[in-house]
Amino acid sequence: QVTLKESGPVLVKPTETLTLTCTVSGFSLSNARMGVSWIRQPPGKALEWLAHIFSNDEKSYSTSLKSRLTISKDTSKSQVVLTMTNMDPVDTATYYCARMGYLSAFDIWGQGTMVTVSS
């Protein structure tokens, strides 16, 4: 069974750096065509794609947030990590990690983790 699970802080202060971890099971991050994206959704708003890491460790970032994002993975731990610097209240959202595999779509999603940015 393929699963993804997000973890990280519930509350961060403005200007702080957010670090989120996505722990996957049921597949290997080193398998060809297996990649993981981070996607967020502010309360009551639409989904927004943030970043993706491919099986060969190539990375892709949202052009509007590229300067603030870093995505990485630890294949031995089956984890994908997203860091976002200089957090602002507008970054308050549910953050999801999702797998992109053979279907060229986000076929498996984590449950999401809600992050609030407030002083």
Add this chain to the structure above:
Amino acid sequence: QSALTQPPSASGSPGQSVTISCTGTSSDVGGYNYVSWYQQHPGKAPKLMIYEVSKRPSGVPDRFSGSKSGNTASLTVSGLQAEDEADYYCSSYAGSNNFYVFGTGTKVTVL
């Protein structure tokens, strides 16, 4: 990297059909056959319903179908059922720089 445009809402009675549009550009929807659709119930994670414009993952009812013409993709839900009431999002590959972009979302109401 602009979001794809979807109507805010759509509705239909049980048994009827509803079609949701997703309009992009030649750099995303019109340029690739990598359009996907996601269903999201309140408080839940999105679920993949359609991939590569018109393909259904295993377990998705054939009441859900997808198509594309030019820069606009569409999702049709036939034989509407109460459990189809949800938010629906389209997504498209947008090239190696922008990778993927999502739509603005459509709330489907079953009357």
